[in-house]
Amino acid sequence: MTNTRKxxxxxxxxxxxxxxxxxxxxxxxxxxxxxxxxDSVDIDIHRGEIIGIVGESGSGKxxxxxxxxxxxxxxxxxxxxxTYYPEPDRPIEILNLSDEELKKxxxxxxxxxxxxxxxxxxxxxxxxDHFRETLDAHDSDINEGMERARQLISExxxxxxxxxxxxxxxxxxxxxxxxxxxxxxxxxxxxxVMDEPTAALxxxxxxxxxxxxxxxxxRYDLTLVFITHDLPLVAELADRLGVLYAFEFVEIGEANxxxxxxxxxxxxxxxxxTPNLDTPVxxxxxxxxxxxxxxxxxxxxxxxxxxxxxxxxxxxxxxxLYEVGNEHEAACHYWxxxxxxxxxxxxxxxxxxxxxxxxxxxxxxxxxxxxxxxxHLEDVEVHFESSHGLIRNLFNEPDIVRAVDGIDLEIExxxxxxxxxxxxxxxxxxxxxxxxxxRPTNGTVAFRDQDIWDAKDGVNNVEIPWEEIRRALQIIxxxxxxxxxxxxxxxxxxxxxxxIWYPDLGTEDREARVYGMLERxxxxxxxxxxxxxxxxxxxxxxxxVALIRALLMNPELILADEAVSALDVSLRVDMMDLMxxxxxxxxxxxxFISHNxxxxxYLAQKTGxxxxxxxxxxxxEIGPAEKVLEDPQHPYTQVLKWATADLDPDDRVVRxxxxxxxxxxxxxxxxxxxxxxxxxxxxxEICTERNPMLHGDxxxxxxxxxxxxxHGTDHPYxxxxxxxxxxxxxxxxxxxxxxADD
Numbered sequence: 001m002t003n004t005r006k007x008x009x010x011x012x013x014x015x016x017x018x019x020x021x022x023x024x025x026x027x028x029x030x031x032x033x034x035x036x037x038x039d040s041v042d043i044d045i046h047r048g049e050i051i052g053i054v055g056e057s058g059s060g061k062x063x064x065x066x067x068x069x070x071x072x073x074x075x076x077x078x079x080x081x082x083t084y085y086p087e088p089d090r091p092i093e094i095l096n097l098s099d100e101e102l103k104k105x106x107x108x109x110x111x112x113x114x115x116x117x118x119x120x121x122x123x124x125x126x127x128x129d130h131f132r133e134t135l136d137a138h139d140s141d142i143n144e145g146m147e148r149a150r151q152l153i154s155e156x157x158x159x160x161x162x163x164x165x166x167x168x169x170x171x172x173x174x175x176x177x178x179x180x181x182x183x184x185x186x187x188x189x190x191x192x193v194m195d196e197p198t199a200a201l202x203x204x205x206x207x208x209x210x211x212x213x214x215x216x217x218x219r220y221d222l223t224l225v226f227i228t229h230d231l232p233l234v235a236e237l238a239d240r241l242g243v244l245y246a247f248e249f250v251e252i253g254e255a256n257x258x259x260x261x262x263x264x265x266x267x268x269x270x271x272x273x274t275p276n277l278d279t280p281v282x283x284x285x286x287x288x289x290x291x292x293x294x295x296x297x298x299x300x301x302x303x304x305x306x307x308x309x310x311x312x313x314x315x316x317x318x319x320x321l322y323e324v325g326n327e328h329e330a331a332c333h334y335w336x337x338x339x340x341x342x343x344x345x346x347x348x349x350x351x352x353x354x355x356x357x358x359x360x361x362x363x364x365x366x367x368x369x370x371x372x373x374x375x376h377l378e379d380v381e382v383h384f385e386s387s388h389g390l391i392r393n394l395f396n397e398p399d400i401v402r403a404v405d406g407i408d409l410e411i412e413x414x415x416x417x418x419x420x421x422x423x424x425x426x427x428x429x430x431x432x433x434x435x436x437x438x439r440p441t442n443g444t445v446a447f448r449d450q451d452i453w454d455a456k457d458g459v460n461n462v463e464i465p466w467e468e469i470r471r472a473l474q475i476i477x478x479x480x481x482x483x484x485x486x487x488x489x490x491x492x493x494x495x496x497x498x499x500i501w502y503p504d505l506g507t508e509d510r511e512a513r514v515y516g517m518l519e520r521x522x523x524x525x526x527x528x529x530x531x532x533x534x535x536x537x538x539x540x541x542x543x544x545v546a547l548i549r550a551l552l553m554n555p556e557l558i559l560a561d562e563a564v565s566a567l568d569v570s571l572r573v574d575m576m577d578l579m580x581x582x583x584x585x586x587x588x589x590x591x592f593i594s595h596n597x598x599x600x601x602y603l604a605q606k607t608g609x610x611x612x613x614x615x616x617x618x619x620x621e622i623g624p625a626e627k628v629l630e631d632p633q634h635p636y637t638q639v640l641k642w643a644t645a646d647l648d649p650d651d652r653v654v655r656x657x658x659x660x661x662x663x664x665x666x667x668x669x670x671x672x673x674x675x676x677x678x679x680x681x682x683x684x685e686i687c688t689e690r691n692p693m694l695h696g697d698x699x700x701x702x703x704x705x706x707x708x709x710x711h712g713t714d715h716p717y718x719x720x721x722x723x724x725x726x727x728x729x730x731x732x733x734x735x736x737x738x739x740a741d742d
Contacts, residue, residue, distance in 0.1 A: 016088055018191060018223050019045040019068065024080035026063045026072050035294040038063045039247040040080070042321070045191075047085075050217055050224040052238035052255065054231050054270075056291055056568045057539065060247035061227045065195045068225065069106050070094050084109060086190060107138055111184040113177075115196035120180055121168040127179055128164030131186055138187055145186055152182040155219070156212055157662050172663065173423065174205035178212070185220065193225045198233065202422040202595045206230075207643040208662050210237050229568050231274050232598075232645035235259050240327070243267045246292050246302035249321065253328030259647065260346075261339070263330035265307045268342045273570045275598040276647040277629065281606045283345040286574030290538070301333070309334050309341055346648045373448070374556050374589050375434055375473075377409040380443035382429050399668040403429040404440070405617035408694075411557060415589040416609030418600035418625070420640060422664055426617040427593045431559045434591060435473035447472065447556075471501055474550035478562035480542035484534040490518070490545055491530035497552055517548045520585075521578055540571045544578065551582060557589045564599055576603050583607070597644045601625055613637045616667060616675040619694065623703025633705040635680045660724060674707075677723070682709065684720035 026038035038060045045051055055061050066072045068082060082094045086109060097105055106112070114120050121130060128146075135145035150160040156178040163171070163179050171179065177197060184192060194213075198206040214237065217224055228234050234255075235241065241258045243251040243266065251264040262268050269287045276284075289306035292298055300318055304310035313333055321329035324336075332338060382404035403426045411417055411434070419427045432438035433445060436452045445452045450464040458466075477483045484493055494514045498505055505513070511530075518526035521544045534542060543563065550558050560579070564572040576599070583590065590609075594600045604611050604625035611629070612622040613636060621634040632638045639659045661679045665671055671678045677687040686708060695711050696704030708717035 016047045017044040018047040018085055020081070020083040020085075021045070021068070022081040022083075024064075024067055024078070024082055026060075026067055026076055026078050028076050030295060033295045036297070037076075037247055037294050038067060038078075039297070041247075041249055043242055043249060043252060045223060045225060046240075047190075048221060048223055049239045050213075050226060050237055052234035052241045053225065053227040053244060054229065054234060054241060055244035056229060056270075056570055058291055058294075059244040061229070061244055062195055063247075064244065065112065065193050065225065065227050068094070068191075068193055069110055069112060070097065070102060071106065071112070084191075104138060107134065107184075107187045107189065109189055110191040110193060111187070111189040113180055113184050113192065113194045113197045115199050121176070123168055125167070126164065127166055127168065127171075130183060131164070134183060134186055140187060148188075149182060149186055152185055153179065155216065156182055157208075158182075174201055174209070174663065177201060177205075177209065181209075181212075181216075185216070185222075188220070189222075191223045191225065193227070195227045196229070197226070199228070199230070203597060203640060204422060204643040204659070205662070206233060207645070208657070210645075211657070213237065229570075230645075231259075231270060231569060232276050232647040235647065236645050243270070246297055247294060248302065249331070250303065251328075251330045252321065253325065253330075257325060257328050260344070261325075262344070263324045263328070263335040263338050264303075264332045265309055265338055265342055266303050267330075268338060268344060269306075270570055271647065272342075272345045273573050274647060275569065275572050275576075275596070275602045277598055277601060277641070277644055278646060278648040279345045281602050284573045284602065285345070286577065287570050301331070309337065373410045373412055373446075374415070375409075375411045376444075376446045376449070377407055377434065378444050378446075380407045380409075380430075380433060380445060381405055381441045382426075382433055382438060383441040401667050402617050402670065403667070404433060406443075407617075407619055409434075409612070409619070409622075411589055411591060413556070413589060414583065414587055416583075416592065416604055416607040417590070417612060418592040418594060418604045418609065419612045419614055419619075420594055420597055420600045421614035422595065424616075424664060424667055425614045427614050428561055430614070431561055431591055431593050432475075435475060435557065435559045436469060437475070471553045472556040473559070474553055474555040474557070475559045475561065476543070476546050476550050476563045479566055480539070480546040481534060483546060484542060486534050489531055489533055490537075493545065494530075494549055494552060497549060501553060513552065514548075517552065521548060521582070539567055540575060543567065543575055547579065547582070551586055551588070554586065555588055557591060559591045559593070561593045562595070563592070565594065565596060572599060573602065576606075579603070580607060597629070597640050601629055605629075613640065616665065616670050618675065618706065620676065620706040621704070622694070623696075627703045633703070633710045634676075634707045635682050635709075636676050639679075681724055683723050684708075684717055685723060686717050686720040688723065 021041060021043045023040050023042060024038060025036060025040050028035045028037065041064065053061055053064060063072065067078050070078060072078050078095060084092045084094055086092065131146060131149045132142055135142050153160040153163050158175060158178055168176055198209055201209065210233065213224065216222065226234050226237060238255045240253060241255050242249050243258070243264065245266045251258060251262060251267045258267060259271065262271065272285050273287050287306065292302055298305055300316050301310065301314040304314040307314065319331045319333045321331050322335055324330045381402070384401045384403055407430060419430065421427050429438060433440050436456065439453060447469045448464060450469065452469055454460045455462050455464060455466040455469055491514055495510050498510045498513065515526040515530060518529050523529040523541060523544060537545065564575050567575060579590065592600065592603050600611050603609065609625065610622055611625045612619050613634060615636050621628060621632065621637045628637060629641065632641055635658065642658055658681050659679050660681055665678055673689045673691055674687040677683040680687065692706045692708050694704040694706045696702050708715050
């Protein structure tokens with residue numbers, strides 16, 4: 001069944017705008033010149049629609065959001081006309097409102113949800129007090145408002161009593177973000193502006209919030225402006241998309257038209273560069289070049305320096321938005337040639353397959369991994385004592401968080417293992433344990449058959465010294481900016497580990513090695529980048545420096561902990577390709593940690609590696625990427641695949657999420673038996689009592705699953721009673737028995 005969500009038939013009319021933006025600009029005076037971070041944009045936002053605003057970091061998305069509320073911070077200056085229509089014949093010029101009028105306008109007419117929910121709440125106030133304070137500040141009836149708040153919170157699948165009595169730090173990221181959405185709606189605004197509201201959330205929570213927003217939009221007749229760099233995510237939600245590049249809109253149109261028939265070269269390049277589950281990994285291509293500096297935007301078309309169609313006309317003349325279809329505009333002189341000259345990878349693949357089943361045609365898997373293990377884990381456990389404050393700790397036994405609970409894993413030479421799961425499932429703890437940063441509570445971690453902690457402690461027979469192990473196991477952090485010293489140049493940062501580990505190298509040799517690595521990762525001329533400080537680098541460049549720093553040690557395994565999640569989607573393929581190119585040159589292995597299944601699939605499938613699915617301290621499924629994703633055996637893997645947004649509008653299927661509870665259980669008190677049974681739509685009585693072990697055919701690199709349903713048709717699971725409250729598991733009995741037999 002194709003996607004039939006309510007917004008597929010585009011109902012909001014362009015004759016009834018709720019916001020009109022005309023010639024709007026935002027500029028900052030800087031020492032090196034005027035920085036124009038929004039450049040004469042024109043767009044109408046229709047009443048009752050969901051419009052997605054997409055683009056790379058620095059394209060002007062957040063400035064557009066702030067401009068809609070006249071909330072650009074000083075010394076920024078907003079010019080142009082932004083008109084709000086609470087009713088069709090009652091215009092309000094937002095930029096002309098007084099401070100007092102703006103105070104009421106920003107919550108009562110247009111509300112905003114920011115990216116970081118924690119930063120939006122006062123950490124010293126309970127959540128209930130945030131709602132009361134907002135109502136009181138706008139002279140609203142407190143009792144009626146709090147009752148409305150309870151309803152909103154319930155509709156967002158939260159317990160109002162728990163939310164109201166909690167401090168912000170006592171709620172998970174997904175809970176806080178939903179509470180912030182409820183707070184933004186407390187005064188019943190007409191328009192809700194959301195600036196990257198799901199960027200810091202897990203895959204499942206992102207998709208859950210998207211579904212909730214669709215429900216809320218219809219129930220409260222809202223207009224939603226959803227700002228994000230995540231194109232697949234917003235494409236499923238939005239009626240229309242506006243694509244920003246270099247501080248101006250380059251394409252505006254209905255969402256499905258943009259995804260399947262875009263007419264601007266940048267939009268097509270953005271689609272082709274976005275990691276997703278629809279497109280073959282070899283068909284995804286990074287966007288060449290870099291976005292322009294706001295102080296030095298090229299003349300003519302701002303995209304011409306990166307565009308394969310650019311000529312003298314593009315260099316000289318900035319194109320207006322051309323009408324290229326019904327409710328569809330594109331700012332390109334050659335919009336009629338774009339589809340032929342820059343084919344979309346999804347459409348191109350479909351045509352080449354002639355409509356065949358795409359699951360039967362996948363890139364060949366490279367099985368070149370060596371037999372020798374770099375790292376071997378056996379029954380590894382990592383437990384932490386949870387702290388609840390001095391008084392409680394004095395009189396109570398500490399709670400134990402079983403962050404990693406009985407994991408066996410082998411990582412071979414030149415291998416790639418991608419671990420995927422929600423926040424709090426133990427991915428990062430397991431990764432740090434593997435590279436010798438976190439000591440396990442039980443079990444063994446061995447580097448080339450040498451117990452890591454025996455080497456660290458100098459006990460038993462140590463054949464490989466700790467210093468050699470530490471050098472061989474390196475890490476790349478999620479946020480490269482926080483791991484780079486802001487007061488040191490790139491050359492100084494990269495030279496330091498060489499001084500420590502290779503003290504015999506002279507100054508010239510160190511410089512040659514650093515410059516050579518900078519050039520190898522595309523940071524040329526190297527002497528220019530070597531003398532820069534971190535704040536003078538883009539996000540992608542900082543991540544390249546972090547990768548160089550790890551590779552300078554000639555490591556045998558690199559832990560890449562969410563190493564591309566902070567990058568724009570358009571940069572992720574480029575960064576992952578670089579990691580794999582360097583893997584071939586340095587013969588290193590990667591342990592890649594991610595909450596994004598598309599990123600994990602790209603790295604693992606392109607190398608013949610494996611995907612491991614983690615849930616509450618356990619690996620519940622592991623195997624070759626194409627097997628895990630094409631035929632997921634564990635219900636949790638199926639949930640993660642469902643939660644991964646489809647880029648291709650023709651492949652979207654509307655169905656209820658295959659999960660019973662949105663929020664992950666408390667890791668301090670995990671469920672008995674199978675830990676996923678409280679959320680699993682296929683759970684039966686046996687799942688509450690017994691915990692299934694990883695089951696497979698015995699071959700290390702073959703797929704293994706920790707689910708009774710994969711253990712064969714004679715397993716007691718099939719005779720056990722369903723606990724899900726419906727007949728879903730029973731009705732799927734025959735189908736899944738067939739899966740178990742395969």
